[in-house]
Amino acid sequence: MTNLVLFLVLAVVAVVTALGMLLSRNAVYAALFLVLNFATVAVFYILLEAPFIAMTQVTVYAGAIMVLFLFVIMLLGAERLPGTEPLPWQRPLAIFLALVLAVEAGYLLFARRAAGGMFASAAPDFGSPQAIGTMLFNRYLLPFEVTSVLLLVAMVGAIVLTKKEKGGRE
Amino acid sequence: MLLQYIAIAILIFLSTALAGLVIVLGELFGPRVKTNVKSMPYESGMTPIGPGTRRMPVRFYLIAMLFILFDIEIIFLLPWAVVFRKLGVFGLVEMLIFILILLVGYLYAWKKGALEWE
Amino acid sequence: MDSALILEWVIKSAILIFVLLTGFAYLTLFERRALARIQVRIGPNRAGPFGLLQPVADGLKLIFKEELTPAEADKVLFTLAPVVTVVPALILAAVIPWGRDVTLFGRQVSLSVADLNVGVLYIMAVSSIAVYGIVLAGWSSNNKYALLGGLRSSAQMISYELALGLAFVPAILLADSMRMVDIVEAQHPWWFVVIQPVGTAIFLIATLAEVNRAPFDMPEAEQELTAGYHTEYSGMKFALFFMAEYAKMIVISSIAATLFFGGYLGPGVDRYPWLGPLYLFIKIVILLFGMIWLRATFPRIRYDRLMAFGWKVLLPLALAVTFITALGIVLEMLWLIPVLSLAAGLFTVAMVHRALRRKAYARA
Numbered sequence: 179m180t181n182l183v184l185f186l187v188l189a190v191v192a193v194v195t196a197l198g199m200l201l202s203r204n205a206v207y208a209a210l211f212l213v214l215n216f217a218t219v220a221v222f223y224i225l226l227e228a229p230f231i232a233m234t235q236v237t238v239y240a241g242a243i244m245v246l247f248l249f250v251i252m253l254l255g256a257e258r259l260p261g262t263e264p265l266p267w268q269r270p271l272a273i274f275l276a277l278v279l280a281v282e283a284g285y286l287l288f289a290r291r292a293a294g295g296m297f298a299s300a301a302p303d304f305g306s307p308q309a310i311g312t313m314l315f316n317r318y319l320l321p322f323e324v325t326s327v328l329l330l331v332a333m334v335g336a337i338v339l340t341k342k343e344k345g346g347r348e
Numbered sequence: 349m350l351l352q353y354i355a356i357a358i359l360i361f362l363s364t365a366l367a368g369l370v371i372v373l374g375e376l377f378g379p380r381v382k383t384n385v386k387s388m389p390y391e392s393g394m395t396p397i398g399p400g401t402r403r404m405p406v407r408f409y410l411i412a413m414l415f416i417l418f419d420i421e422i423i424f425l426l427p428w429a430v431v432f433r434k435l436g437v438f439g440l441v442e443m444l445i446f447i448l449i450l451l452v453g454y455l456y457a458w459k460k461g462a463l464e465w466e
Numbered sequence: 467m468d469s470a471l472i473l474e475w476v477i478k479s480a481i482l483i484f485v486l487l488t489g490f491a492y493l494t495l496f497e498r499r500a501l502a503r504i505q506v507r508i509g510p511n512r513a514g515p516f517g518l519l520q521p522v523a524d525g526l527k528l529i530f531k532e533e534l535t536p537a538e539a540d541k542v543l544f545t546l547a548p549v550v551t552v553v554p555a556l557i558l559a560a561v562i563p564w565g566r567d568v569t570l571f572g573r574q575v576s577l578s579v580a581d582l583n584v585g586v587l588y589i590m591a592v593s594s595i596a597v598y599g600i601v602l603a604g605w606s607s608n609n610k611y612a613l614l615g616g617l618r619s620s621a622q623m624i625s626y627e628l629a630l631g632l633a634f635v636p637a638i639l640l641a642d643s644m645r646m647v648d649i650v651e652a653q654h655p656w657w658f659v660v661i662q663p664v665g666t667a668i669f670l671i672a673t674l675a676e677v678n679r680a681p682f683d684m685p686e687a688e689q690e691l692t693a694g695y696h697t698e699y700s701g702m703k704f705a706l707f708f709m710a711e712y713a714k715m716i717v718i719s720s721i722a723a724t725l726f727f728g729g730y731l732g733p734g735v736d737r738y739p740w741l742g743p744l745y746l747f748i749k750i751v752i753l754l755f756g757m758i759w760l761r762a763t764f765p766r767i768r769y770d771r772l773m774a775f776g777w778k779v780l781l782p783l784a785l786a787v788t789f790i791t792a793l794g795i796v797l798e799m800l801w802l803i804p805v806l807s808l809a810a811g812l813f814t815v816a817m818v819h820r821a822l823r824r825k826a827y828a829r830a
Contacts, residue, residue, distance in 0.1 A: 206543070206605060213598070224353050233587040234423050241594025242419045245624060246412035248601050252617065253404050306583055307644050311431030314424075315439060322424065323442070326449040329417045333453035336413040337462045340406050352580040355475040356560050359579055362479050363556035366487075367549040367706060374702025378533045387537040389609040390697055396610070408617050411773070415624040418781070419594075422631040425788065426587060429638035432792060440792050447785065454782075463777040465770035 184225060192218040205251045209244060216240045228305035410462055421450055470573070478579050482559055490712040491521035497758050504762040525705070533701035536608050543606035548699065548706035551599025555714040558592045561585040562720050563647045565730045565742025577730075577743065578646070585646040586634050589721060593630070593676065597623050599710070604695040615694025618684050618769060625776040626675035626682075632784035633669035636662045636791040637725045650729035657728040661800060664807040665787045666726040668780055670756075673718045675776065677711060680761035682772060715757060716750065723749035779818055786810045 192215055199211035216239045223232035303309055314322055389396045424446070432439050457463055495510065495517060502509030513519040535544055564577035582588050597620045604616015638644055640661060641652035649658075659666045675682040684694060696707045723729060727749050730742030767775070787807050794803035 206540075206602075210543075210602075224350065227350060229353070229582065229584045230427070230587065233584050233591045236591035237587065237594050238416070238420060238423060241591065241597070242412075242416040242624070245597055245601070245620065246409070246416060248598075248605075249404075249408045249412045249617070249620075252601075252605060252613065253406060253409055307427050307430045307587075311427035312434070314427060315431065315435055315442060319442060323446060323449075325420075325424070326446045329420060330449055330453040333414065333417050333450075334456055336410060337457055337460050340410045341460050341462055351471070352582055354472075355479065355580045356557065358472075358475050359479040359482065359557050359560050360553065362476075362483055363553045364549065366483060366556075367552045370702050370706055370709075371545060371549065373529055374531075374533050374705075377529045378531055378701050380532060386534055389536045389538075389607070390611075404613070404617055408621055411621045411625060414777075415628065418628045419631070422590075422628065422635070423587075425632070425635050426590075426638060426644065429635045429792075430642060430644055432639055433642055433795065437796055440789075440796055443792070444789070447789075458778065463774065465773045 181225065185222075188218055188221055188225075192222075205254075206248070209247050209251060212247070213240050213244050216244065226305070230305055230307050230310050407465065414457060414462070417450070417453070421447070474573070474575065475579070482579055483556055486556055486559065486713045486716060487709070489716045490709050491525065493712045493716060493754060494524070494708075495520050496754070497761075500755065500758045501762050504759070528702055528705045531701040533703060534698065536698050538608045539698065540606040540608070543602050544698075545703070547599050547603035547606060548703045548710075549599075550602060551596065552706045552710040552713070554592050554596040554599075555710040555717065558589060558714070559717040559720060561588050561646050562717070562724055562746075563650060563730065564746055566735075566739045568739055581645065581647060583643075583645050586638060586644040586649075590627075590631055590634070594624075594627060596710075596714070599707075600695050603699070603707070607695070607698040609698050612695050612697045615684070615697065619678055619695055622675055622678070622682065622684055622769075622772060622776070625773060626672045626780070629668055629776060629780035629784045630672035630676055632781070632788055633665050633672060634725070635788045636665040639788070639791050639795060646724055646729075650724055650731060653728045653731060657726065657731075659726045661803050662726070662787065662791060662807060663804055664783070664811040665791070666722075667811070668784050668787065669722055669726065670753075672776075672780065673722060674757065674760065675772070677714045677718055679711075679715065679757055681764040681767045683761075683766060684769060684772070715754060719750045719753035719757070720746065722753055727753075779814060783810060783814050 195211045195215040195218060199208045199215060202208045202211060216235060220232040220235040220240075223229070223235060425443070428435075428439065428443055435442075498520075499509040499511075499517065510517040510520040513523045535541060560579040561582055562578055563581070567574055567576045569575070580588075600616050600623070601620045602616075604613045604619075607613070637649055637658050640658055641649040643649065643652075652658075674680075678684060696704060699707060723746060728745075729749075730746045732741060732745035735741045735745065787810065790806045790810065791803050794800055794806070
């Protein structure tokens, strides 16, 4: 019961912060709303007894990725965006994808539920660092190693984009 | 286990309240005499030219980007360290492969001068 | 969940905040007195015996100071930034165990606010949030120096956070756990500073950069940045930044003491558990004195060198140290860890020395 109340309150906070992020005209405020949203999601993870994921969420999303966003916003001097949409096909595509997501979520929630429940009850300490380490480095070893290639590509990409060849201007 | 986080929530609440109290104290007791000169940005006595927020060098972006990547690496290292004794040599090898792939990127960054702050 | 438990948490949180606040106040006095002694001065000794009332006087003075807000500053964020800076500094200490469980009023009471199984990760998460206060303070001030100072400090903090995060790994490897209590108990009989001296050194250096202390005190590089991100702050808002810095010094010393210097362990702690907090306190004071001593000794390091040191020296060395620790554990030869890591540390020092020498010759 308390869990349900907590969930509802947090859900409202999450939706409101997401809306705030979308609606604020100032890019810095939008970024801060997104940070709050990430923090709320982290609390969700804690409620699901997955503290490791919660802390990772805060460290990586709020602590690293959003710092990058803020840097980029400051890089541009927080200029107002131009009124016209730079990518005209983006909006219909987003609406379409959102519909797909909603249908899929609805299918999972209603159709699968009738078939006997989708939520297998988790082991009591499935979210502990030990459990995650064991899973990650045995069963999910390949995805883990592929991640390193992904990180490598991202690193090279960032450098290529920002560094001009020697002698060129930055 | 979950209960422990309620304690942290209480601590966050109390420290935010304290910080708010400190700000209110300053607002209540501090004198306020506004003048044009006082509300100018402080630049050691010079009159500021142009806006206070302006474009910043792109290196900050690069540093933040590299930080994200290595931060994720560290996040992977932490659960690895917890179960390392169970994994043994196997664990050492798999983490070595992971790090070696990332080291390629690190060396590339070094060679390209991305770690340089000129 | 009963009300007594909630009361216990409230009391523990309040005690923690109170300890950090008084610690902050007297750390400023301690620092001023110690710095004065090192510079053959006396330091503040007028307010109260030995100047003990000096922090009170400073605090009262700050309350009655005028607070300035630059004309085109973003008022909301300008007020929010000091709060966002001070809260992580205060809640960071939540996972530090001050001793073994004790029995008080017929209840089993653990001497930490929260005993998390992801304790180390909690520290990483909270310290990564601390960047926001600085970025926001710099941005909202509408001041070029503040913005540049804020960006510089935050770039410095995230760079050294990597070395800091990597320095946690040897301690976790040796203790097999991320829970702070387990890490402390695993340091029976050998503190991790003995097994992993280089990891400890990396951690201590990275913490200095994390709290923006000398020789990494970029925000206070007054000849280039006036006062960095807190240029425009005055009165109690400035006091909050000040409080955050000193509270963070205390907390980060307590983390260092817990991870590498045996935490609350010490002779006789098995028989008298109340000695635990005392031992931890002594260790924290020694580490804090070390920070102050460093400030009195070293000049500020140039910003480009600071970034290069973090990325090109500390990061690879921390990685090497991590793998040396893992190797020692796999081979079950713990003595190999200090030997190899000291060798790696010495090699790094030699390489840095060579690089600096070469640069000096190239210039001459």
